[in-house]
Amino acid sequence: MRRSEFRRLLMVSALVHVGGFLLFAISPSPTSSPAGLPAVIPVELVELRSAPAAAPQARVAPAPKPVAKAEPAPVPKPVPPPPVQKKVVLPAEPAPPKPKPEPKPEPRRELDPAEVAPPAPPQAQDYDDVLAELRAEVGEEAAAPQPTAVPQAAPAPTAGAGGSGPVSPAVAAWITRVKIHVRRHWVVPPGFRTQPLQTALTVRLAADGTVLGEPAIQRRSGNPWYDEGVLRAIQKSSPLPAPPEAGEWPFVFAPEDSY
Amino acid sequence: MGVPSARSFALLACLALAAPAAAAERPAVVVTPGSNQSFRAALQRFADRSPAPDERRAERFRDALAAALEFSDAFQVLDPKAFLGPAVTRSPGGEDVVCADWTPIGADALIGGGLRVDPRELAVEFHVWDTARCSGLLRKRYRQAADADPAAIARRIADDVVEAFLGVRGVASTELAFISNRNGNSEVWVMNADGSSARPATANRSLNAFPSWSPGGDAILYTSYRYRNRPHLFLTSRAGRRAGRVLPELNGSVSQFRGVFDPSGRKLAVVLSGKSAAEIFTVNADGSGLERLTNHAAIDIAPTWSPDGRRIAFVSDRSGAPQVYLMQADGRDVRRLTYEGTYNTHPAWSPDGRYIAYESRVGGSFDIWLIDVESGQAWPLVDHPRSDEAPSWAPNSRKIAFTSTRRGRPDVYVVDVGGASLRQITQGAGENRSPAWGPFPR
Numbered sequence: 001m002r003r004s005e006f007r008r009l010l011m012v013s014a015l016v017h018v019g020g021f022l023l024f025a026i027s028p029s030p031t032s033s034p035a036g037l038p039a040v041i042p043v044e045l046v047e048l049r050s051a052p053a054a055a056p057q058a059r060v061a062p063a064p065k066p067v068a069k070a071e072p073a074p075v076p077k078p079v080p081p082p083p084v085q086k087k088v089v090l091p092a093e094p095a096p097p098k099p100k101p102e103p104k105p106e107p108r109r110e111l112d113p114a115e116v117a118p119p120a121p122p123q124a125q126d127y128d129d130v131l132a133e134l135r136a137e138v139g140e141e142a143a144a145p146q147p148t149a150v151p152q153a154a155p156a157p158t159a160g161a162g163g164s165g166p167v168s169p170a171v172a173a174w175i176t177r178v179k180i181h182v183r184r185h186w187v188v189p190p191g192f193r194t195q196p197l198q199t200a201l202t203v204r205l206a207a208d209g210t211v212l213g214e215p216a217i218q219r220r221s222g223n224p225w226y227d228e229g230v231l232r233a234i235q236k237s238s239p240l241p242a243p244p245e246a247g248e249w250p251f252v253f254a255p256e257d258s259y
Numbered sequence: 260m261g262v263p264s265a266r267s268f269a270l271l272a273c274l275a276l277a278a279p280a281a282a283a284e285r286p287a288v289v290v291t292p293g294s295n296q297s298f299r300a301a302l303q304r305f306a307d308r309s310p311a312p313d314e315r316r317a318e319r320f321r322d323a324l325a326a327a328l329e330f331s332d333a334f335q336v337l338d339p340k341a342f343l344g345p346a347v348t349r350s351p352g353g354e355d356v357v358c359a360d361w362t363p364i365g366a367d368a369l370i371g372g373g374l375r376v377d378p379r380e381l382a383v384e385f386h387v388w389d390t391a392r393c394s395g396l397l398r399k400r401y402r403q404a405a406d407a408d409p410a411a412i413a414r415r416i417a418d419d420v421v422e423a424f425l426g427v428r429g430v431a432s433t434e435l436a437f438i439s440n441r442n443g444n445s446e447v448w449v450m451n452a453d454g455s456s457a458r459p460a461t462a463n464r465s466l467n468a469f470p471s472w473s474p475g476g477d478a479i480l481y482t483s484y485r486y487r488n489r490p491h492l493f494l495t496s497r498a499g500r501r502a503g504r505v506l507p508e509l510n511g512s513v514s515q516f517r518g519v520f521d522p523s524g525r526k527l528a529v530v531l532s533g534k535s536a537a538e539i540f541t542v543n544a545d546g547s548g549l550e551r552l553t554n555h556a557a558i559d560i561a562p563t564w565s566p567d568g569r570r571i572a573f574v575s576d577r578s579g580a581p582q583v584y585l586m587q588a589d590g591r592d593v594r595r596l597t598y599e600g601t602y603n604t605h606p607a608w609s610p611d612g613r614y615i616a617y618e619s620r621v622g623g624s625f626d627i628w629l630i631d632v633e634s635g636q637a638w639p640l641v642d643h644p645r646s647d648e649a650p651s652w653a654p655n656s657r658k659i660a661f662t663s664t665r666r667g668r669p670d671v672y673v674v675d676v677g678g679a680s681l682r683q684i685t686q687g688a689g690e691n692r693s694p695a696w697g698p699f700p701r
Contacts, residue, residue, distance in 0.1 A: 037460045037479055037495045038449055040700060041411040043403045043432075167286050178288050187367060188292035189333055189425055190677045191657060200287070225426035228389075232367065233290075235391040250287040 170244050177241040186233035188255065197221035198254040199230045207246040211238035218250070298424055300334045301366035301390070303348045305383065306373040313376075316409075317347075320374060320383075323410035327417030327431035330453045332680045333424065337366060348372055353386035358393035366390050370420060380405050383412045387423050396423040414451070415700070430653045434697040435660055436460065436470035436479050437671050441689030447481050447495065452653070452673070452696070454684030460495050469517045470695040474524040479695070480505065482517055492518045492529065506546045516560065520544070521568045521588075528552075528562035528571055539573055541588070552590035563608045563615070564588075565632075572596065572606045572615055583617055583630070597630060599637050605649055608632075609656045614676075616640065616650035616659055627661050629676070641678050651696045660684075660694035 167175075200219040204212040215234050220227050230253040243249060302325055307317045328334040339346045344360030351373030361369050372385030382402040389396050397419060401412045414432035421429030430452050439448045442459070447470045450457035461467050465485035472479055478496035485493070492505040492515045505527070506515060516530040516537060529540050536558045542549045553559035557577035564571055569588050574581050581604045583597040597603040602620035609616070615632055618625040619639070624646040630637040641647060645665040652659055656676070663672050669692045671685040685691035 037477075037497045038458045039497050040476070041403055041407040043401050043407075043411050043415055043700070045399065045401055171286065175286065175288050179290050182288070182290050183293035184295075186290060186293060187295040187298050189298075190296055190675060190679065191425065191427065193292060194677070223426065225424065228392075229424075232389060232391040236362065236367075249285055252287045252289045254289065254291060256291045 168244070174241060174244055178243075181241055182233055182237045182251075185236035186253070187229060192223070192226050192229070193255045195223070195226075195255065197223055197226045198252060199227050200250065200252045201230065201234075202248045202250050203234055204248050205240060205243045205246055207242060209239035209242040211235060211240065215251070221253075297332060298334050298367040299337055299365050300328055300368045300370055300420070301337050301342065301344070301361050301364065302328070302339075303369070303371040304339075304346060305371065305385070306348045306351055307375070308351070308373050309376040311376075316376070317374060320409050320413055323413035324370070324417055326453070327410075327414045327429075328420060330431050331417060331421045331429040332675060333421050333429070334368070337364060344369075351384045351386075353388060353395060353398065356386075356388050356395075358388070358390045361388075361390040368396075368420065368424065370416075372416075374409075376405055378405060381407070381409055381412065383409075383416070385416050387420050408456075410455075427655050427657060428699060430655050430658060430696075430699075432700050433654060434476070435651075435671065435684075436472060436481075436695040436697065437685070437691055438468060438470065438693040439685070439689050439691045441691070447479060448691075449479075449697075450685070452684075453682075454671070454686075457685070457688070461493075469693060471517075471519045472695055472697045473520050474522055474698060476698045476700065480518045480520060480527065482515065490514045490516055492527075505544075506542060506549075517562075519562055519564065521564050522566055523568055528564065530560050530562065539571070539590075550589075552586065552588075553593075559584075561605055563606050565608050566610050566612045572608055574604045574606065583615065585632075596632070596635065597637065598635075600628070603628070607650045607652055607659075609652045610654050611656040613656070616652065618648050618650070624664075627659065639678075640676070641674055641681065647672075649693050651694045653696050654699050658696075660696050662692040662694065 198219070199217065199221045201215045201217045203215040206212055211234055215231060217227060217231075221230075233253070234251070302321060304314075304317050304321045307313060309316075325336040328336055341364050342360075343364060344357060348371035349355055351371070353369075353371055356369060356371070358369075367390060369388040369390050370385060372383060374381065374383045376382075380402050381404070382400060384400045385398070386395060387397040388394070399416075399419060401415055403412060411432070417431045418429035421427065433452045434449050435452060436447055436449050438445050439457070440446070441448075442462075444464050445466050445468065446462060447460040447467050448457050449460045460470075460479055461481070461483070463483060463485040465483055465488075467481055467483045467485075468490075470479050470481045473496075477498065478494050480492060480494050482490050483493045484490055486504065494503055494505050505518065506529070513531050513533045514537075516532060518527045518529040520527055521541075525544055527542050527544060529542055530537050531540055532538070536556060537560050538551060538555070539553045539559050539562050540549055540551050552571070553573070553575070555575065555577055557575050559573055559575045559577075561574040562571050563573070570585055571588055572583055572585050575584050576582075577584075578595065580601050582595055583603050583606045584593055585596050586593040596615065597617065597619075600619040600621070603617050606615045606617040608614075613632060614629045616627055616629050619628045624644065625648050626642055627640040627647045627650045628637050629640050640650075640659065643663070643665050645663060647661050647663045647665070650659050650661045653673075658673050658675050660671055660673050662669050664670075665672075666683070669690045670683055671691050671694045672681060672683050674681045
């Protein structure tokens with residue numbers, strides 16, 4: 001009798017323990033539920049307006065909300081990825097010192113023949129200024145060789161309305177100065193540098209180089225944000241170096257490898 | 260008097276007509292990018308319009324927003340000491356913005372706003388101005404429970420600002436799942452994309468591996484040895500339900516090595532192995548409709564879906580060494596993708612569909628490589644003597660998280676697709692590996 005009672009008690013005790021353990025095992029832990037995916041903070045978007053009423057949206061509105069990669073349709077080549085050096089061989093054993101990949105696809109800043117103005121007789125002292133500025137931009141110190149051997153090259157074969165005929169030295173010098181000036185103000189995020197984006201526009205300039213009004217886009221890049229960035233760069237650059245003549249000047253903004 | 264003015268008018272008209280012609284004949288100024296890669300943001304302290312205003316709260320909010328903007332790598336935040344305009348937003352709607360206050364200090368963007376905390380909620384309103392063109396780009400309002408972390412809203416705002424300037428949403432407000440043994444066992448953890456607020460998602464004291472998010476971000480699929488000490492797929496969800504086995508009815512002798520959701524969230528690609536080599540199957544998310552995709556004496560593992568859900572990339576050693584292959588989502592049209600390198604594994608398809616990131620063994624360690632899916636061109640993302648492994652894409656396809664032993668113990672790092680802006684986002688707490696970047700928050 002006593003024995004069976006003891007057994008019964010033992011049984012009850014065991015059941016209680018097992019039950020308790022199961023309860024413990026099954027129930028979600030009280031302390032910030034470590035056994036579950038943490039809850040998100042529900043952040044609620046209350047309202048959305050594309051632009052404040054006070055500010056008229058820019059004319060080049062990115063209205064057709066493009067998906068992340070709004071690329072121009074006629075892209076002939078699949079975009080070559082960031083120009084990290086292409087590995088040529090996979091070393092089988094002791095790897096030869098691998099070429100250090102460039103951290104960012106920073107475009108080359110050499111004196112690109114296509115980019116440098118046509119040679120001009122070094123008459124204008126203005127032109128020396130330009131060269132000095134160019135050198136500074138390139139990172140060269142003073143005594144750089146005179147780029148006498150710079151080939152001709154009309155500055156803008158793709159400019160659509162490229163000037164035919166020779167460009168006067170004064171204009172060439174001004175163009176070079178403007179490029180350097182505008183480039184300082186143009187922010188190009190890495191994602192835009194590897195795409196074949198090109199924006200062509202005309203900018204109306206006062207005699208002192210002040211940008212008059214909103215530039216007129218002649219050819220969009222296909223990426224509204226890139227175009228907006230170009231317009232921003234023009235505005236930030238005002239006043240530009242004083243042009244040879246006031247009036248409208250064509251500009252083309254292009255990452256180097258697409259140009 | 261009338262005659263000369265009429266004449267000058269005529270002259271002006273002539274000039275106006277002549278101008279376009281002149282522009283067409285002028286040589287174009289061709290501008291190529293310089294070294295500026297990030298925009299400069301002037302970030303004001305938001306006006307605190309709470310019943311009990313608190314300057315420090317507004318300052319902390321500004322700090323959180325500045326950190327989230329910097330994390331994007333798309334913005335540098337200007338020091339308020341340089342401001343010519345007000346350091347604190349006066350009008351939360353931005354009606355009184357004077358662009359001339361901001362352009363001289365080099366600001367591309369002006370960000371201001373107001374916040375209001377009451378016993379129930381925190382509401383934040385903000386505006387973004389393009390200062391160079393002096394136009395408002397964005398104005399929005401967010402709100403959340405009063406006791407939630409205000410930085411959550413700051414991260415959402417930062418991501419919106421990035422999108423306003425780049426057309427690509429930022430990822431400061433996303434999360435990463437990863438495996439950490441910081442508490443002794445290899446458990447699934449979740450953290451913010453910048454590495455903050457790491458918290459456990461499993462605590463089963465077993466071995467857990469291969470976290471993979473559901474497309475909606477409300478659940479994580481993972482492999483665990485918690486049941487019968489064999490690998491099974493489990494699901495943990497935010498809804499607070501207990502983590503459950505995903506394919507419970509499979510024969511107990513079948514190992515479930517790994518599973519990944521398809522982009523719709525309705526199907527999984529899973530790696531199973533009975534007595535034969537590991538093969539890839541698909542199965543409905545409820546465990547029904549198991550279908551075999553690969554059937555080869557070689558092992559077939561590591562599936563990753565194309566973002567349109569029509570293709571799967573995977574790893575097979577059918578050529579004698581692990582290489583990345585592609586197939587249709589029903590298993591047809593298998594073709595080899597990687598030829599460069601003798602050991603390529605762990606593919607991850609970018610959300611924009613263009614690239615696949617994978618590990619490639621170089622010498623004795625791995626590097627992360629990218630391959631253009633259409634052209635087949637491949638190149639190393641980063642190159643380091645220590646091992647970089649297990650790539651996972653940010654939902655905007657601009658950043659990649661991976662595991663690296665470059666500083667000794669495995670830790671999770673983030674780098675942009677150009678190989679720049681490397682950040683270590685876990686440190687000082689055990690080994691951290693297998694990052695799985697979650698989707699955008701809804």
